[in-house]
Amino acid sequence: NAGVMQNPRHLVRRRGQEARLRCSPMKGHSHVYWYRQLPEEGLKFMVYLQKENIIDESGMPKERFSAEFPKEGPSILRIQQVVRGDSAAYFCASSGGGDGETQYFGPGTRLLVL
Amino acid sequence: LAKTTQPISMDSYEGQEVNITCSHNNIATNDYITWYQQFPSQGPRFIIQGYKTKVTNEVASLFIPADRKSSTLSLPRVSLSDTAVYYCLVGDVAGTALIFGKGTTLSVSS
Numbered sequence: 594n595a596g597v598m599q600n601p602r603h604l605v606r607r608r609g610q611e612a613r614l615r616c617s618p619m620k621g622h623s624h625v626y627w628y629r630q631l632p633e634e635g636l637k638f639m640v641y642l643q644k645e646n647i648i649d650e651s652g653m654p655k656e657r658f659s660a661e662f663p664k665e666g667p668s669i670l671r672i673q674q675v676v677r678g679d680s681a682a683y684f685c686a687s688s689g690g691g692d693g694e695t696q697y698f699g700p701g702t703r704l705l706v707l
Numbered sequence: 708l709a710k711t712t713q714p715i716s717m718d719s720y721e722g723q724e725v726n727i728t729c730s731h732n733n734i735a736t737n738d739y740i741t742w743y744q745q746f747p748s749q750g751p752r753f754i755i756q757g758y759k760t761k762v763t764n765e766v767a768s769l770f771i772p773a774d775r776k777s778s779t780l781s782l783p784r785v786s787l788s789d790t791a792v793y794y795c796l797v798g799d800v801a802g803t804a805l806i807f808g809k810g811t812t813l814s815v816s817s
Contacts, residue, residue: 597750626804635794635807636751649804684750686805695741696805698750 595620597687597699598667605705606675614670614702618687624648625668626686626696627660636684642668675706711795716812725782727811729795732776737799740771740778745792745810754793755780782813790815 598617606612618625624643628636641649642662653660657675662668672679682703686696712730719725731740739758743751755762757769757778768781782789794810 628805628807635809636805638804638806641804652804682748686750695753695756697753698743701748701750703748 597685597697599683599685599699599702601702602700603703603705605707607707608676609674612672612675612679612704612706614672614683614685614704616668616670616685616687616699618668618685618689619697622687622689622697624687624689624694625662626688627668627670628684628686628698630682630684630701632681639670672704675704677706680704680706711797711808713793713795713808713811715809716814718814718816719785721786721815721817722784725785725789725813725815727780727782727793727795727813728777729780729797730777731795731797734775734797735799738775738797739799740769740775741796741798741805742767742769742780743794743796743807745794751794751807785813785815787815787817789813 600615626641627639630636638652640653640660645664657673659671682701684698684701686698688694688696741756742754744754745751755767755769757771759771762769770779792810792812794807796805
């Protein structure tokens with residue numbers, strides 16, 4: 594059973610460009626969570642999605658950030674017009690199915706904004 | 708979600724048993740206690756979860772006293788590869804965001 598997959602693992606963008614981060618949940622999982630981790634900090638919740646629905650986006654910045662989890666395909670975290678402060682590790686977790694509600698994390702995408 | 712308090716860092720030697728205690732005085736009736744491990748440049752890895760008394764798996768044991776206001780993660784016979792950050796989280800895990808603190812940085816030396 595493959596784990597949570599994220600790609601790309603590393604992403605470099607210049608200020609003002611767009612960043613798209615993808616997350617494929619574990620097989621059978623229907624819940625996806627996105628977290629952001631700054632250096633030397635713990636993970637901060639951003640958004641919780643189920644298929645085609647945003648359940649909780651209380652941790653998402655109000656501007657430039659959006660997330661989706663379509664009926665088919667991976668979940669996407671999109672950051673428009675990136676700024677240097679967006680540089681961080683972005684982790685996706687999934688839960689649901691026979692594994693219950695335990696959240697299993699992917700390897701993360703490290704975004705560097707130049 | 709209940710706030711947790713755990714030591715910032717701990718040091719140990721290979722082969723020793725390590726116990727990391729987490730305080731969660733405001734734990735609610737529906738809350739579970741979950742521990743994650745994180746290595747540098749990797750995502751958190753689920754270690755163990757419990758509600759009360761003792762839970763044991765192939766990796767660790769989790770001890771929870773009757774009042775549930777604290778919990779202790781026990782790692783038997785640690786090795787160098789157990790050097791990592793360990794996070795204690797408390798909450799109703801059903802479809803909720805996990806609240807991570809700074810965790811406990813465990814350093815294992817030879």
